[in-house]
Amino acid sequence: MSLPRNGGIIPMSLRSVHFVMPGAVDDPSAPSGGNAYDRRLCLDLPGFGWQVHRHPVPGAWPRPDTGARTELARTLRELPDGAAVLLDGLVACGVPDIVVPEAERLRMAVLVHLPLGDETGLDPAVATELDARERAVLRAVPAVVATSDWAARRLVAHHGLAPERVHAAAPGADIAPLAPGTDGVSRLLCVAAVTPRKGQHRLVEALASVADLPWSCALVGSLGQDPGYVARLRDLIRDHGLRDRLELAGPRTGAALDAHFADADLMVLTSYAETYGMVVTEALARGIPVLATDVGGLPEAVGRAPDGGMPGILVPPDDPAAIAAGLRRWFGEADERRRLKAAARGRRAALGGWASTAQGLAAVLRGLSTEPRRAA
Template sequence: VVLLDGLVACGVPEVVVPEAERLRMAVLVHLPLGDETGLDPAVAADLDARERAVLRAVPAVVATSDWAVRRLVAHHGLDPARVHVAAPGADISPLAPGTDGVSRLVCVAAVTPRKGQHRLVEALAAVADLPWSCVCVGGLGHDPEYVGQLRSLIARHGLEERLVLAGPRSGTELDATYATADLMVLTSYAETYGMAVTEALARGIPVLATDVGGLPEAVGRAPDGGVPGILVPPEDPVALAAELRGWFGEADVRRRLKAAARGRRAALNGWAATARSLAAVLHRLPDEPREAA
């Protein structure tokens, strides 16, 4: 049995497909390769074809959400019986005390076009009269050109003192960042799930995010049906700004979202559940390798 990361396997069918006749393989797909934002159409089409060849050749594909399963089945014409879910876990952490209960915003995402931080900047510029501060945590080395454009946009709106690109943080430093958060914000163009969302909810932090991909699943619901976040249409900084203004202006909204976030926190599945889901897929692999399609 061989478990392969799709970020590697899906780009090299010439390596993987012949081995499907020898090995019992499963491929874990984080994000379809051709879905990466900003790719040249020809590059995206080539990655798409490579990924399709790999996923059709292996006996099991593992995705990170029900939405991602539907996307892979429809896009690549896969047998639904061979595509499985193993949603990322979120181990419950101490409740975040926050700052003042309203004004500290945190975004945790690599600074890339797919994560759409420029939309967050535009929305925050539209509510510059409100007393917010925002820290964006995430790697700055993936797309230096985009980072440069983002810094220019922040400067153009005069937000340098209020919106900080902090770079990557992990461990206790990331924990400390979450501890100060009153609201998690995420403006992605595409997400197969949204681990940063569940990491925030695991600390009782409400979420404001774009309604794309698997993010609605990550936000989820508390056991009593309460929704611990607000989802806005993609490509709509105006809607994002309106929800931010509502967050600041409506104490009842904040109370409802915080209560739902705490309820969702208690119901989150940890990484042990993810491991069990993945183990079940591997356990059910056929005894013999399948013939490549």
């Protein structure tokens, strides 16, 4: 089997890392940025000297049933003493009673895609409990990996972690062909699981208030994570009379997702919380400008073109009127559209690749083999 290349150099020998991840990491019906990130690390880490042993653990993480807990405990217990272990935070951070006792025996790093308590719509008591569990896990392991500089700073401040043990490894982006779009203006695309955290209801409210504009919109993403929210969103779309203009497309991957990107004139993401926002850079990798909420790591993902131009419009969170104003700005100002498109193409050329992400993770893993096994 050929190994991914790093600048044309293939390492002669590989160290081993055991990657513990959600069981649904390869499920095409539940695509997510976290799953895509995990899969890409498995492909690219060998190019930086690390053979990856995958350990997908089925379960309703981060609140697993007894069977899932037992399987995770067995997986960790069977790893050899001193093994380097990378754990997806969705699996690890909710079960400190399983993970923390193994932290003295194994050399662990936890990859935090989203702090557990930041999931929108959680009962406050549940969020508080998950937050405390996550803190216990992250304080017990020698290394923590976040997916943006913003997320790393927040983990340090929120959980009281030593800054030198928290590392940022932003997702990479694969440069894709420039999206031809539909007519350069009217086709809007939102790629996100349909859940309260992604805030599609705010987008629907904003679109209803600009119904006089000639837009159409596709909402691409899983419909199975929160059926109640999806049902309420369908009702909202119906009540505003938008069913002919707003498509709930469901999850799409591969060529089907590429086709949605190819048709898009503007990417729209109205999340309440994001540690980065991979779909933003996936859009920019095709030269598609972005309208997004100014939350978490999204400004990092939007970034700037080399000439300083901003390839998107950032709006305040939880404000459908601000989203609507951003849309009117997009539709009403041709010069602004030209500027945003030029900046998006400039940002496209400057995006970092996944090799940089894997290189950063490889450096963290190398540190595990030399640092004492003590709390972060």
